[in-house]
Amino acid sequence: METNEQTVRALVQRSHRGPKDLSLTTDLHLPTPGPGEYLIRVGAAGVNFADVMQSHGTYGGGPQPPYVAGFEAAGEIVGVGPGIERPLPLGTHVVGAGPGAFAQYMTMPAAGALPVPPGWSDAEALGLVLNWATALAALKPLGEVETGETVLIHAAAGGVGQAAVRLARHYGARVVATASPAKHDTVRALGADDVLDGRRPDLAEEITRRTGGVDLVLESVGRATFKTSLSVAKPFTGRVVVFGAASGDATLTTHDLVFTHQVQVKGLHIGALATAAPSLYQSLLTEIDTLIAAGVYPPGTPQIHPLADGPAVLQQLEAGGTHGKLALDPWR
Numbered sequence: 001m002e003t004n005e006q007t008v009r010a011l012v013q014r015s016h017r018g019p020k021d022l023s024l025t026t027d028l029h030l031p032t033p034g035p036g037e038y039l040i041r042v043g044a045a046g047v048n049f050a051d052v053m054q055s056h057g058t059y060g061g062g063p064q065p066p067y068v069a070g071f072e073a074a075g076e077i078v079g080v081g082p083g084i085e086r087p088l089p090l091g092t093h094v095v096g097a098g099p100g101a102f103a104q105y106m107t108m109p110a111a112g113a114l115p116v117p118p119g120w121s122d123a124e125a126l127g128l129v130l131n132w133a134t135a136l137a138a139l140k141p142l143g144e145v146e147t148g149e150t151v152l153i154h155a156a157a158g159g160v161g162q163a164a165v166r167l168a169r170h171y172g173a174r175v176v177a178t179a180s181p182a183k184h185d186t187v188r189a190l191g192a193d194d195v196l197d198g199r200r201p202d203l204a205e206e207i208t209r210r211t212g213g214v215d216l217v218l219e220s221v222g223r224a225t226f227k228t229s230l231s232v233a234k235p236f237t238g239r240v241v242v243f244g245a246a247s248g249d250a251t252l253t254t255h256d257l258v259f260t261h262q263v264q265v266k267g268l269h270i271g272a273l274a275t276a277a278p279s280l281y282q283s284l285l286t287e288i289d290t291l292i293a294a295g296v297y298p299p300g301t302p303q304i305h306p307l308a309d310g311p312a313v314l315q316q317l318e319a320g321g322t323h324g325k326l327a328l329d330p331w332r
């Protein structure tokens with residue numbers, strides 16, 4: 001067990017003015033794992049759009065500054081807090097979520113920490129509990145995707161989007177994807193059938209022309225695409241699973257649902273799902289194990305940046321200038 005004389009490098013968010021007020025510090029004390037927590041030596045920290053939202057104070061229930069940023073990591077268990085029934089042994093590598101992941105050490109609730117899949121590095125395991133579990137929840141238990149159905153996936157080149165395209169194809173769906181034009185080759189390579197610029201003004205008309213209406217929409221962009229998502233979903237049978245708002249919030253009224261868009265709208269937050277529906281969450285993790293064993297879910301290939309580049313990485317993510325999974329190495 002490390003001593004808490006030790007100091008830790010970390011990225012601290014100092015205001016709600018966005019990633020520009022995220023800065024490197026080298027003198028944090030080593031955290032002490034509380035009840036039910038592991039102390040983790042972070043091997044790689046995942047960067048998510050939620051980090052951008054937290055830095056602006058727009059993430060529901062997010063932390064108040066100053067706080068150590070980041071909430072997804074994979075790394076080695078180097079300490080065990082009290083009250084964990086059957087703790088994983090010291091030295092086990094786990095992936096999970098917990099506050100303060102943009103740091104060399106963090107504490108992580110043991111309940112949500114999963115062993116890194118055998119043979120995978122820490123960085124390769126990032127995304128398991130966020131990107132993949134979210135994409136799977138949106139497609140399967142909420143989206144109820146069936147073979148032969150058409151699924152519209154927005155921001156398809158992103159961290160969640162890429163997982164969603166792979167999974168939707170695996171489940172036998174036709175995939176219509178949106179992404180910025182520079183990212184279209186990436187999305188096509190994942191197997192998407194149609195790839196469209198999410199910002200084209202006639203997006204809804206073009207999707208309807210190509211598909212005649214979609215069975216399921218994975219909606220994570222919000223203001224810029226929500227109207228399109230509602231209007232291309234098939235009336236009554238179409239599902240719109242809402243799990244993000246990268247372009248800002250959109251609104252939906254009872255009037256819209258009764259008179260204009262008679263579709264099924266479902267909200268998703270993966271952390272809330274894990275807490276409120278633990279057996280459903282467990283079934284997602286079981287399915288993820290199966291997908292890994294079948295090679296449908298390969299080891300991740302995140303773009304890894306030094307910790308000090310975190311503010312710039314968050315700014316690029318905020319501007320829509322990234323694709324795929326992003327990670328920070330707190331030891332570089």
Ligand SMILES: NC(=O)c1ccc[n+]([C@@H]2O[C@H](COP(=O)([O-])OP(=O)(O)OC[C@H]3O[C@@H](n4cnc5c(N)ncnc54)[C@H](OP(=O)(O)O)[C@@H]3O)[C@@H](O)[C@H]2O)c1
Nearest residue numbers: 048049155158159160179180220243244245247269270320
């Ligand atoms: N509810 C949950 O439990 C949960 C869990 C994980 C993620 N999420 C949500 O899922 C979404 C994807 O997360 P991620 O971390 O994988 O991020 P990401 O998809 O890698 O990045 C966001 C992408 O959204 C697209 N976008 C469209 N309009 C945008 C705008 N006005 N500003 C910025 N980006 C815009 C951009 O792709 P293009 O350039 O291709 O348009 C951008 O790259 C986010 O909304 C996130 O909050 C939710």
